Each structure stands twice: as C-alpha cells, then as structure tokens.
Amino acid sequence: MTISVKDVAALARVSVGTVSNVLNRPDKVAPATVERVQSAIDELGFVRNDAARQLRAGRSRSIGLVVLDVRNPFFTDVARGAERRAADDDLSILLGNSDDDPARESSYLDLFEQQRVHGVLITPVDDVSRRLEGLRSRGIPAVLVDRPSDGMDFSSVSVDDVAGGRLAVAHLIESGRRRIAFVGGPSTVRQVADRLEGARSAVAQHPDASLEVIETGALTVLEGRAAGEGLRDRDAADRPDAVFAANDLLAVGLLQALVMLGSVAVPDDIAIIGYDDIDFSAATVVPLSSIRQPSELIGRRAVELLLDEVDGVAEREQVVFQPELVVRESTRPRR
Amino acid sequence: MTISVKDVAALARVSVGTVSNVLNRPDKVAPATVERVQSAIDELGFVRNDAARQLRAGRSRSIGLVVLDVRNPFFTDVARGAERRAADDDLSILLGNSDDDPARESSYLDLFEQQRVHGVLITPVDDVSRRLEGLRSRGIPAVLVDRPSDGMDFSSVSVDDVAGGRLAVAHLIESGRRRIAFVGGPSTVRQVADRLEGARSAVAQHPDASLEVIETGALTVLEGRAAGEGLRDRDAADRPDAVFAANDLLAVGLLQALVMLGSVAVPDDIAIIGYDDIDFSAATVVPLSSIRQPSELIGRRAVELLLDEVDGVAEREQVVFQPELVVRESTRPRR
C-alpha cells in the first residue's frame, strides 16, 4: 500500500538506484533526471522508510538520552542543549526518563540498543557500567552526563558537585549559620553523595558547625515538602538554622512546607540554599539562593564527546565544569 | 559484525524461523528448544534489530508527540501521562519540542512519518490540518492535544480554554478588580486565543470592567518578565489592577519583574492569575492563583483515542475536560 522507491522509479522511468541517488547525492545525477524523479516523488507523496535505511546503514540516526527526571528543568535544559548540537549532525535525540528507577533505566537501554542508536548519553541511577561496557562492545558508545566516570572508563561531562556542595555550605556558614541540615536522596545517586561530601568538607572547616542529614526518596517538589513538614513539626530549638537542599525542586518543596503551609521564617529561622538554579528559583516565595550549572552546555558537550567517540579514535575525556554560587534572599544573613 | 538471528540459530542448531518463534511465541516451541535457543542468545549477547522488525512489520512501535515547549511542566506532565499509557501497549513515546516554531514542528512530523510511527499526538503551532490529513491518508492517525479540532476532522483531547479564561477573569472581577490586562501570545496559538476569548466574555458581563491585551512572543518565564517590566515602568495610574497570564510561566516572569525586581505589590497593586497550575505555582513569591488542567490525564486519554483509531473503526471523538479554579494569595481581595 505504501509508496516505495520502486513506485517512484517506475513513474519516473528510471531505476531504483537512480532514485536513491537523487535522494542522497543529487550531484551525481543529471539535472533533468533529478527533476523528473523529484516530481514523481511529489506526485506520489513518497516518504522514505527510515527502518529500511537504518537496516541497511546498520544503525539509526539518533542518540539516546536517559535522564533522572524530565520534570526537573535542569534536565530539560540539558536535553535541549543535546538536541541542538545533535541537529547540527542531522541526528535526533530520543529522550528517556528513568524516574530514579533502575528498571526503567534498564528498559530504556534495551530499547536504545534495539534501535541501534549512535550512542547513549546517560545520567545513571544504578551502577550501569557493566551494561555500558556491553553496549560499547557492540559498537554503541556511551557518555555519562552530570557525573564523572568512576574508573575513567567512559567519557563524561559533569559539574564538580563536591565543589558545589562546599560552595553552598561555606556560604551558609559565612552568613552566620552553624546547624546545617542536608536534605537530599537517595544517597546512592552520585550527585547527591558528592554534594553531601562537599557539604561535609565545608562543615569540617568550622569546629562549631554541625551537619545533619535528612534523606529523601527522590529529588522532587513533593519529597521536599515532606521533608519540610518534618522540620516544621519539630520544636524550634531542635531545628537546624540552615538547609542545603540537593536540588531546587526539593528547596521549592521545603519553602512550601515551611513558609506557605507552616510559619517558619526563611531566611530568619532557617536559611535555604538549593542546587541547579532553575528558572523558577528567582521567583519563589523567598527568592532562592542556589548553585548554578551550565546545563545546556552540558548537553551540548556530551553530544560532542559522543560523536568524537563514534568517529573512532578519540580519547576518553572527562569534562568537568565549575559550579557557581547565586545568592538571593533565602540565605540573607540574619538581622 | 553484529550478532543476528542467523548466528543464534547456528549456535543452537535450529533454523532462524525457530529463533524467531522463541522470541515471539515461545509457547509454539518445545521447551527444550526454547532453552537451547535462550542460552545461545545469552551466550552471544544477541539483541534484536528493531529496524529489521519494523521494516517487516511496516511500522514502528512508537508514537510521536509534538509539544510546544518541553520546559513547560504542563507538557512534561502530558508527556508522562502519554508515556505511561503507551507502555501498557508496549509502545514508546518519541518526544518532539516545536518551541512554537512551525519549521521545527514540521520537521518533527517529517521525522515521525519516516519512522512510520503508530500515530502522532500534537499540540500544533501552525495550521497543520493539511499535513495531518496527509499522514492519515498514509495510515498514520493523529490526535490533537490540548486543543479541539476545528472541523472535527481529528480526535482531540482538550480542556475548555474559553471556560478557563472566563473562570480566571470572573474571579479577578469578583475579587474587586476592574482594569484587567491579558498577557499572552502569540495570539495565533489556539490556547491563547481561547483563553483571551474567555477573558473577553467575562469582562463583557461587567459594564465597568475593561480588558487590555498585552501580546507576548511566547509563553515563557523570560517573556513574562519582559511584559512585567513594561507594566512596572508605567505610571501607577496607567497600570491595570489585575493581570490574567496565559500560563504560569508568564505569571512567574511577571512576578519576578513586578515584585522581585520592581516594587509593585501583588496582589495589592496588581492581582495576578496564571494558567496550568504547575508544581511551582504554590511556592512563588506570592503564591499564584491559577487554572488547573488534568495534564497527565490529557496525555493518557490522547493515547487511548489514538489507539482506538489505529485499531480501525473508532469514531473521531472530541474529549473536553473542564478546568478548575485554584485560588491563592496572588488574587486576594484588596484590603
């Protein structure tokens, strides 16, 4: 039923090879013929079948990207950066959302491998290095996004999360806070662990500063709100005087619980700093201090590393960007 | 180089047909054989080539979804709903982001058609009915998302945006405002036009209420901030006393410009109401009143309509959900 090159060839009275040439290297075909084939294509409404192309080519014209949470603007920004860069090479991005679930992550990797993608960009939940080795051995390279590769086995594009954590907590201490709480989780997620490590190291610099860890199940607004309710319900004396949230979504949830639904003052009772500096951070109840990462750039660079590896001999490379402190009202020194 | 059914068949000493049967209808194959083939598959690390399957099957196992803006949580919620539903039928979602750009929209449609997707879900920027007719004639049905089909030519899942606009502005008027401004654009986008129409009809009910339209280039935080700066720089006497923003992203931008970067009080100088009720709305500087839409449900339902159409005889159907007013601080009656 569907129109194929064969039909086009018949109508234009040329061979299928010629039709293919018109499609792929029009300069190798006589202008008059190109013309004739073109109008046959238009007349029939012919649309190339990608599956057949891919089958022949051995791989698809897309790159798989697995992120932890599409609802986190940080990741949509990364995806957008990746998509832009990929488009320059006529590649498209398949976006997968693992939602912190190893099973979902794994099923996206399956899917991408079946699709014979050019390569995979991934922010892993689980330890997927075995899986990725497997992919690579079958010709599909992978680049880690937003976290470094442990054994330098893969190229990666990340931001120094330890430095970011240190930056955040050092700033809290500098603005006069001492009883710091870290809100984030699950701690198996590398970014969370690193940011916490940075926080610890900043606290270690100050003998009278202390750090409490409040683990959450995920990095979402909802979990942040739950954590905030926990804090709100404590005796005031029992509360930390500052919170470092592992990302802005959590921080937004904390604000909802403490300020909107509770009566804890931010920053006077508790200062809050988040991470990612998403668009909304500047417009929250109390504008949120945060740690900024070059998100679009991360996506763009990740695609570049991937393409280098696809092209062959490129060395594995670990790109690490430096995070940046953005100070707003939520960490104002106490009056 | 890559492992195919042939290699598996050779190792398991069966025919390729049998390998395929093990993969697709294991019950038709003797248990012992299944076992043998399975271990051959594991040993070789065989992974099915999706392109070959698709080529044979005539279409892919995915559904294309084109949205206006991935950075808008409303659309990621729709996408998530769609993805969940599609997974039930072993289908995956290809997400395309048109960014309000007809050219990008069109190139996603090309891509999806080349991929021979099961069907297309789309929130159009442009008038794409011709394109969609074309797709349909070639066996790819489409369902409109978040806007009704003009000539009932396509199934659609939407929310009554006129009612939503009316709801928003009626609420503003009820809370004592009279000089209303509508901020949104481009007006060619159906949702914007409908919400504006609803606003107009609400204003028409009140002889002393007036409506000013401030058109923006897109529905983003950035555009909202620009519009807000315009308002902020006016003489106080020249300003509206309430703004209805065509979505929450714009409203967030307005808040940034008026409250954070300016000194206009919300809601006392200007009340603001947004649209979509995204997660962040409850945590903005001034918690934002908004119009809520059942976003995940929209995605889910859209996939269902699409599958009905794929399966054959289903009638075209126009599903329209009703929006809901969510009142928060940003539209509190003036004291």
Added chain:
DNA sequence: GCCTAGGAATGAATCGTTTCATTCGCTGAG
C-alpha cells in the same frame, strides 16, 4: 504393523533502501 493427526521445526520469500560493480551512450581526439 500400518496409518494418521497434530505438534515441532524448517527455510524461502518478503519488507524498502542503499551500494557498487557493470553497462550504456555519447563526445571528441586521433
């Protein structure tokens, strides 16, 4: 001991595009 029913396995044909070794046809040099 023969025949048959039916489960199990086979393998050639097919999907639509690309590639590449060949062939074709023409022009201009000798």
Added chain:
DNA sequence: CTCAGCGAATGAAACGATTCATTCCTAGGC
C-alpha cells in the same frame, strides 16, 4: 571512422527479522 574516456544510469545483492506454507516426527488408534 574508430575508440578511449567519462558521466550517467542500472540492477542485483545485502541488511536482519518475521511469516507461512511445507516437511518432518512421533505417539496413539485400530
């Protein structure tokens, strides 16, 4: 007038999975 050279066009083979008409086996009935 012949032929080398060259641009243009050809068409068969290949990519890898699935399908289905056919063949093969075996157990059980008579």
